[in-house]
Amino acid sequence: MNVVVTPEDKNDIHLGKAVIHDLREIVDKTKLLRTDGARTAISIITASTNGSTVQNEKKKSSFSKDRKAKYIHEHLTDIAVATLCGKDTTNDCFNKACLDRKCTECGVRLLDFSDQELSDYPEAPTVSWEKYEYITVHNKRKLTLVRKCSKPYEMFAHFKHVLDHFAGHQFRAYWQNAQLKSLKENLPQNNCIVIHDYSENYACKERVEVQSTYFQRTEVTIHASIIYRHSVLELDGVEICPDDPCIITEHFFVISSDEKHDQCFTSKVQSLVKEYLDSISYNVNVFHEFTDGCPVQYKSRNCFDTINRDSVKAYKPIPGIRSLHQVLNSEPEKLTVRYMSCYSCEECVNGNYNMCTNNAIGRKGVVPIRPDDKGTIDDDDENDNEYTMSDLIVEGTVLALYTDEENAEFYLLRASSCPEKLRTSEVDDWGVSFRKNTKIIRGQYFKSDLNRSELSYKLIRRKQAIVPEASVIYISPQLRVNSRFALTLPETVHQDILSVLDEMES
Incomplete structure (x- = not known):
């Protein structure tokens, strides 16, 4: 833990040095005088600066600094550790009851906050901060960073709420990574580790591209798998040695025009x-697959029942499916x-x-799998995290649009509808025509307002524009036009838009 010197401490140190300098001058001048007043002054100075008095003042100062220091943590991990009991010496990890916040002796309540941090009085200053919130767009939830302005109390109340879950989350991430490393170091024969993940969909573009084809690019899905296996003599040139195994790492990519990241795609990748x-x-007897927590892919309720069997049935959702980190075996309907x-x-x-000796991670459990006779194998209802860019566009959303004009980096548009x-074919107020079945966005352009600043814009209200949905390169849900129909683009947003353009041109 580092003790940070506050501006108040710096002022105290500077003042102390100045006082010592003045005392030296007073003593040097007074000790040469032989008057009663001079002797009285020397006595007062001696009494106020004797060893016991200085020592007591040092103790007070040290106590004050200790009180300040306990609020200062170098890392977020230090704050989380401060809310837990000590580690279990046997397993060298924190007690699971503490991580799950079921322990009565620890918790976020152990943290001390100053009165200013917990102040909700009207005269308390207003602080600006950001938090992630789910917003509903087209009947779908999207996790978005939202800016808040409130009293300090609300911000720290949210911080304590997040911190309540952070310790357990951090431990699980550390633990799962440690188990992967342990398995790689002790991989049994005829076993294989596969780490799966989807990349973002990629658009294919030609080296010399016609402008009209820019918005009609073909997209592909790239699925990446990392395979850890024992060496094969004929392929790797290394003979298998049980005492000194050679683990081979391979990267396996699947490229497909199927843009739907569902359990059917993942099943194909596995095959x-x-x-x-x-x-x-x-020869593989056991696959150890590590994946993320998306419930529509490898953690799909339907994928779980295809373990060790071929199945095309649909199954009801499994409660808490994201919290499951290991499937040990599969039996009929459980x-x-x-x-x-x-x-x-x-x-x-x-x-x-069944003979696990590690008691630090909790017990095993049996989860029932119930067939859904009315359902289908489609898991779209489970997917809360797969969204297209258009899902975030609603009335009032400010968009950045691609343009190939030399005198403009991009255009800004305020959407007037989803x-x-x-x-039918249409022509907008700017004279641009669009064919039937084209995916479009209606709105109003902004024009630069250089009289105010370089990143200031004014809404052109008199003309309605129509733009292709595919021309949108950036969406900022937080930006809003003020009462004068003006907009100031933050420098951070401006840089983000430019970085998107750089990626498109690279």
């Missing part, structure tokens, strides 16, 4: 990985799961999960 391993004569993985004890590494598909 392709298996086909590849079969082609190199690597799964044996753990909310934390374990590959650090010898029994779990060898597949004897995106739509034209039912």
